[in-house]
Amino acid sequence: xxxxxxxxxxxxxxxxxxxxxxxxxxxxxxxxxxxxxxxxxxxxxxxxxxxxxxxxxxxxxxxxxxxxxxxxxxxxxxxxxxxxxxxxxxxxxxxxxxxxxxxxxxxxxxxxxxxxxxxxxxxxxxxxxxxxxxxxxxxxxxxxxxxxxxxxxxxxxxxxxxxxxxxxxxxxxxxxxxxxxxxxxxxxxxxxxxxxxxxxxxxxxxxxxxxxxxxxxxxxxxxxxxxxxxxxxxxxxxxxxxxxxxxxxxxxxxxxxxxxxxxxxxxxxxxxxxxxxxxxxxxxxxxxxxxxxxxxxxxxxxxxxxxxxxxxxxxxxxxxxxxxxxxxxxxxxxxxxxxxxxxxxxxxxxxxxxxxxxxxxxxxxxxxxxxxxxxxxxxxxxxxxxxxxxxxxxxxxxxxxxxxxxxxxxxxxxxxxxxxxxxxxxxxxxxxxxxxxxxxxxxxxxxxxxxxxxxxxxxxxxxxxxxxxxxxxxxxxxxxxxxxxxxxxxxxxxxxxxxxx
Amino acid sequence: xxxxxxxxxxxxxxxxxxxxxxxxxxxxxxxxxxxxxxxxxxxxxxxxxxxxxxxxxxxxxxxxxxxxxxxxxxxxxxxxxxxxxxxxxxxxxxxxxxxxxxxxxxxxxxxxxxxxxxxxxxxxxxxxxxxxxxxxxxxxxxxxxxxxxxxxxxxxxxxxxxxxxxxxxxxxxxxxxxxxxxxxxxxxxxxxxxxxxxxxxxxxxxxxxxxxxxxxxxxxxxxxxxxxxxxxxxxxxxxxxxxxxxxxxxxxxxxxxxxxxxxxxxxxxxxxxxxxxxxxxxxxxxxxxxxxxxxxxxxxxxxxxxxxxxxxxxxxxxxxxxxxxxxxxxxxxxxxxxxxxxxxxxxxxxxxxxxxxxxxxxxxxxxxxxxxxxxxxxxxxxxxxxxxxxxxxxxxxxxxxxxxxxxxxxxxxxxxxxxxxxxxxxxxxxxxxxxxxxxxxxxxxxxxxxxxxxx
Numbered sequence: 001x002x003x004x005x006x007x008x009x010x011x012x013x014x015x016x017x018x019x020x021x022x023x024x025x026x027x028x029x030x031x032x033x034x035x036x037x038x039x040x041x042x043x044x045x046x047x048x049x050x051x052x053x054x055x056x057x058x059x060x061x062x063x064x065x066x067x068x069x070x071x072x073x074x075x076x077x078x079x080x081x082x083x084x085x086x087x088x089x090x091x092x093x094x095x096x097x098x099x100x101x102x103x104x105x106x107x108x109x110x111x112x113x114x115x116x117x118x119x120x121x122x123x124x125x126x127x128x129x130x131x132x133x134x135x136x137x138x139x140x141x142x143x144x145x146x147x148x149x150x151x152x153x154x155x156x157x158x159x160x161x162x163x164x165x166x167x168x169x170x171x172x173x174x175x176x177x178x179x180x181x182x183x184x185x186x187x188x189x190x191x192x193x194x195x196x197x198x199x200x201x202x203x204x205x206x207x208x209x210x211x212x213x214x215x216x217x218x219x220x221x222x223x224x225x226x227x228x229x230x231x232x233x234x235x236x237x238x239x240x241x242x243x244x245x246x247x248x249x250x251x252x253x254x255x256x257x258x259x260x261x262x263x264x265x266x267x268x269x270x271x272x273x274x275x276x277x278x279x280x281x282x283x284x285x286x287x288x289x290x291x292x293x294x295x296x297x298x299x300x301x302x303x304x305x306x307x308x309x310x311x312x313x314x315x316x317x318x319x320x321x322x323x324x325x326x327x328x329x330x331x332x333x334x335x336x337x338x339x340x341x342x343x344x345x346x347x348x349x350x351x352x353x354x355x356x357x358x359x360x361x362x363x364x365x366x367x368x369x370x371x372x373x374x375x376x377x378x379x380x381x382x383x384x385x386x387x388x389x390x391x392x393x394x395x396x397x398x399x400x401x402x403x404x405x406x407x408x409x410x411x412x413x414x415x416x417x418x419x420x421x422x423x424x425x426x427x428x429x430x431x432x433x434x435x436x437x438x439x440x441x442x443x444x445x446x447x448x449x450x451x452x453x454x455x456x457x458x459x460x461x462x463x464x465x466x467x468x469x470x471x472x473x474x475x476x477x478x479x480x481x482x483x484x485x486x487x488x489x490x491x492x493x494x495x496x497x498x499x500x501x
Numbered sequence: 502x503x504x505x506x507x508x509x510x511x512x513x514x515x516x517x518x519x520x521x522x523x524x525x526x527x528x529x530x531x532x533x534x535x536x537x538x539x540x541x542x543x544x545x546x547x548x549x550x551x552x553x554x555x556x557x558x559x560x561x562x563x564x565x566x567x568x569x570x571x572x573x574x575x576x577x578x579x580x581x582x583x584x585x586x587x588x589x590x591x592x593x594x595x596x597x598x599x600x601x602x603x604x605x606x607x608x609x610x611x612x613x614x615x616x617x618x619x620x621x622x623x624x625x626x627x628x629x630x631x632x633x634x635x636x637x638x639x640x641x642x643x644x645x646x647x648x649x650x651x652x653x654x655x656x657x658x659x660x661x662x663x664x665x666x667x668x669x670x671x672x673x674x675x676x677x678x679x680x681x682x683x684x685x686x687x688x689x690x691x692x693x694x695x696x697x698x699x700x701x702x703x704x705x706x707x708x709x710x711x712x713x714x715x716x717x718x719x720x721x722x723x724x725x726x727x728x729x730x731x732x733x734x735x736x737x738x739x740x741x742x743x744x745x746x747x748x749x750x751x752x753x754x755x756x757x758x759x760x761x762x763x764x765x766x767x768x769x770x771x772x773x774x775x776x777x778x779x780x781x782x783x784x785x786x787x788x789x790x791x792x793x794x795x796x797x798x799x800x801x802x803x804x805x806x807x808x809x810x811x812x813x814x815x816x817x818x819x820x821x822x823x824x825x826x827x828x829x830x831x832x833x834x835x836x837x838x839x840x841x842x843x844x845x846x847x848x849x850x851x852x853x854x855x856x857x858x859x860x861x862x863x864x865x866x867x868x869x870x871x872x873x874x875x876x877x878x879x880x881x882x883x884x885x886x887x888x889x890x891x892x893x894x895x896x897x898x899x900x901x902x903x904x905x906x907x908x909x910x911x912x913x914x915x916x917x918x919x920x921x922x923x924x925x926x927x928x929x930x931x932x933x934x935x936x937x938x939x940x941x942x943x944x945x946x947x948x949x950x951x952x953x954x955x956x
Binding site for chain 1: 502503505507511513517520527529535550554557558562565572588594601602605613617618628629631634636637638670671680681722748753776778798800802808811813821825830833839846848851859864865887906918935936
């Protein structure tokens, strides 16, 4: 174990810096405000820290380490040129409040991304300001809220979400002050129009839904759902977590939505970085666009052409007339936008190909797991096969499996299978979500996995179903630590190092 | 397309599934909502072409390192140790997701636990989360958190006092986050000398929370803030927004009664990056722990009794608690917080102190030169400043900035962009890298503008 707080070199050593440019700077702080005792940070040299953090990195699993089929999170490969691009001083060394003429290149990338995302979603105006999917949801619901208020409809105080929705949907709407109405899915896991019709009314502000749903299946009656909500005076919000399934095939505009968010860290490969950063741009139809956060990137042609980027346009920031203001202090996660731009440029109009391969891989893996090859697996050895989370001919970019039959047959839970996968060098699928599927595993392979990886994973998965239940239920066995005592972590909170002298 | 390993092998895979064409995979999308024409976008590019376009477009931006720059206003032109981006972008960190499976995520979990410890030490409070989006959302969620904790005992129900001199963009974020909980934001007034009016502050006693910044939007350090907790009392939360680097010299708010400390983490770990990704600091007293936003890592043991780390107190969060969650935050800024932790660890206690001293030195040196100039005066003549100071000019500050720009100097932020009645005021920001020659360039370009205005 490498412990950073054990590094305790001599005072004043460590990373070198030049001295202060004048000698009496300590006198600029009023005496009553001078810090009495410095923080007990480690005293380490660069070689010690490089080794410490390298050691930590080796105890961490990423897409680069192995297959990461974490459903709903779209863990696709992160192209490395994107990381090289964001190290350029033209993005790393830029202040968001610099005058427009100094950041024409950045503004042109923002404009191109707004336009591209508008085209892909069928929306009229995109803002890149929200820095995460959940913040995109929050931002869009705030715009919808102000839209209703502007129309004298502030009595609309309810937001409808299906019971299969991501947790962020109800949390974001609640943060805006809305009451949440959760509607049950139908027996087939799909949206239940009757339940929706019963839930809408004069008090409906919006419905939030993702399509394909969290079960990975396309909602065939989505346009009808939009009609029901619109007829009641509500707005339709599209959670874009699952955009990877549909680019170029359909779009939320066609389905009848008024607002959407994108997750650039899912669909457009901003690396997830252990939980962030993300980027959650939103797009809206024209009736909502004047409420968007400020500012938006815009442009005008220059007479005679030219311009800083040479494309004949002058770029500038524009404030929508009835803007809700800001949701992040600056212009959003510009670095993530630039990475997503580089990712988009790789595909251009062939983004459709990306979704095709994401969906192909999901269907292929689903088939391989649910239809064991008799040559490699004796069906009699398998304790119990998983069942489809929802019946469907084809799924989109992900699918769900219920491990309930295995639990019934052997006591081995979905969680046990997930932990056993870690022993084989795979990340676990998303566990126990959506909650409407018992013992749920949610699997999303993404387009960047080869057929061989999928074949191997399917075989390992089936092998586990035939393994000694004792072995599986006590997994993992080969990881850096074994099952972690989460109950003790919560009961006996140790949230920092004691840093005793 | 070099990102698709199964390109050209679609047919063999379709055959396995029992489908004929790629179109069959989308047969479940009703015709009425299908897109049948190609996306009207540009053609695909190779890595080489993308890199060339990125160099061209981003190269057309004027970067802060290419000229004397005095624009700070909440983000800093820092120097990030080379080790930080090199090691933080190792694939195992870069391409991991939230550590839901602690058995294979000990590295990031431990790094975040160490981050929590260093932030906790920095601000003088026992609890830190693993980051918010930025300083503004950290401030906003600190306010909603404080209302949840203090709401019941407050005599001024749902009322929060916010310092008069919070930058308007940050205030706008606070307003968006607070309005849904029915929070009433009132202004905490400052005296004519820029300091918090402690007499006025007594009226905030009994409200849910008071939010102030140290230093304030003009870089001014306020001695009165250390007495604020006594003025507002136990039942009102004191939330302090800080310049994280200043804490190498300035007392940690936790040591003068702050309940929650927030701030911009960016000076540690990453360049200003056009405003993001950066990360917000959020630390609090234990009283707030169970109602705070964001992820937190705890130390525990595994089945074999070995030390192990895991996310804890998740029952506050949206994926468990849904609409009753303490926040909607899911994706956060962990990777940038990791960069911050590396930078903090490299600095160590004395390195932090030295960094703060360097910023204090450039602030003072710049202030002396600029305030000596005829026609220029400090907005608050008696103020002690860290990193920034505001001066009154003999004309519109936006004109001065445009003039200095033509001379190749980024002269600061015209305060009219924030407050209409301050259009003749300029906010000048310094950092550890400001040099004597930068200061000379600033002074001479400002001098030539003043001469022009005087004619």
